Amino acid sequence: MSGSPITAIEAIPLRIPLKPDLRGAALWGEELTAADSLLVKVTTDDGIIGWGEAFGLYGTALAARALDELVAPLCLGRDAADIAALMDHVQRKLHVFGRGGPVSYALSAVDIALWDIAGKRAGLPISTMLGGDGRAMPCYASLACYTEPQRVRAAVRRVVDDGFTAIKLHESQLPAIRAARDEAGPVIALIVDAGCAWTLDQARAVAPDLHAVDMLFLEEPLWPPENFDGLAELRRSTALPIASGENIGTTMEFERLLDAGAVDFVQPSPAKVGGITELRKVFALAEARDVAVMTHSFYDGPGLLAAIQVTAALGGADAMIEWRWFDLEASVYGAALAPTEGRVTVPDGSGLGLDPDPDVISAYRFGV
Numbered sequence: 458m459s460g461s462p463i464t465a466i467e468a469i470p471l472r473i474p475l476k477p478d479l480r481g482a483a484l485w486g487e488e489l490t491a492a493d494s495l496l497v498k499v500t501t502d503d504g505i506i507g508w509g510e511a512f513g514l515y516g517t518a519l520a521a522r523a524l525d526e527l528v529a530p531l532c533l534g535r536d537a538a539d540i541a542a543l544m545d546h547v548q549r550k551l552h553v554f555g556r557g558g559p560v561s562y563a564l565s566a567v568d569i570a571l572w573d574i575a576g577k578r579a580g581l582p583i584s585t586m587l588g589g590d591g592r593a594m595p596c597y598a599s600l601a602c603y604t605e606p607q608r609v610r611a612a613v614r615r616v617v618d619d620g621f622t623a624i625k626l627h628e629s630q631l632p633a634i635r636a637a638r639d640e641a642g643p644v645i646a647l648i649v650d651a652g653c654a655w656t657l658d659q660a661r662a663v664a665p666d667l668h669a670v671d672m673l674f675l676e677e678p679l680w681p682p683e684n685f686d687g688l689a690e691l692r693r694s695t696a697l698p699i700a701s702g703e704n705i706g707t708t709m710e711f712e713r714l715l716d717a718g719a720v721d722f723v724q725p726s727p728a729k730v731g732g733i734t735e736l737r738k739v740f741a742l743a744e745a746r747d748v749a750v751m752t753h754s755f756y757d758g759p760g761l762l763a764a765i766q767v768t769a770a771l772g773g774a775d776a777m778i779e780w781r782w783f784d785l786e787a788s789v790y791g792a793a794l795a796p797t798e799g800r801v802t803v804p805d806g807s808g809l810g811l812d813p814d815p816d817v818i819s820a821y822r823f824g825v
């Protein structure tokens with residue numbers, strides 16, 4: 458054993474309510490009243506604490522159980538500094554439980570926390586460790602689904618007034634999408650996340666109307682999300698700019714997505730795909746194929762910071778950060794991480810740059 462062994466790994470589920478003043482928020486048919494997230498705290502024997510995040514949404518309990526029962530036992534006592542070797546070890550041991558989903562989300566959280574620890578030990582933010590210069594990153598407001606055009610308008614108005622110049626909708630119905638464009642005006646960049654709503658034929662049929670709305674890209678138009686050939690065909694036959702990748706579990710699957718010519722923008726999700734270790738590999742694959750990376754970060758904790766730190770170092774000129782805009786009554790980093798005029802400053806503390814606000818953790822921790 459060399460370096461500094463991992464002595465504790467703790468899952469910390471949070472539930473933060475939405476403010477009640479912008480009603481109707483939902484995601485894929487499920488009403489939203491709160492945002493659940495799963496923070497993971499990793500401690501080393503010399504007392505350094507790193508923070509990670511597993512993709513949560515409606516599944517924080519599953520990811521927490523995968524962490525406690527499968528991932529953590531393989532990590533405790535191992536060297537915190539040899540991240541790549543540990544992640545390879547865990548992936549090989551757990552591959553029989555699937556190469557994606559809650560096991561991967563739990564693994565992602567540990568990886569992000571270990572990068573946080575490595576940065577803290579080096580006294581450097583992760584973006585600097587990866588060769589970046591800590592510039593402010595442009596970000597887009599990623600809205601919940603509101604479906605009804607008047608509610609979509611209200612949400613769009615709110616974020617435009619907040620200074621965002623790019624907005625993602627989680628809408629697949631044309632009246633909602635058109636209402637957003639109408640409310641936003643012609644200059645705001647619109648992204649439409651269809652949430653895997655359509656077959657290839659259905660997407661082709663709606664493509665002229667989507668073109669008319671003018672969007673930066675269309676995200677996950679097809680069911681199932683791993684229909685890479687279908688995405689490539691949609692892209693070829695409609696010239697709609699296509700984005701996908703948040704539901705891909707492995708680097709090799711990303712290689713297949715890219716080699717299929719399926720996307721204009723590739724969207725690895727740090728809290729799903731295996732943390733910063735795997736995220737860096739996807740950036741390299743995308744760069745070699747001249748495809749832009751737009752990380753997925755539909756969360757607001759260490760996973761978001763991982764996306765910010767890595768994109769600041771490795772992202773192209775057009776890269777933007779997904780800023781989940783849920784109108785919550787509190788957030789993991791509070792005022793320490795908040796966009797101004799559609800840009801977020803890359804935190805310059807060591808590691809991820811910021812630790813979660815302990816008052817938010819004690820106020821919103823739930824479950825165990």
Ligand SMILES: [Mg+2]
Pocket residue numbers: 650676677703
């Ligand atoms: Mg999405």
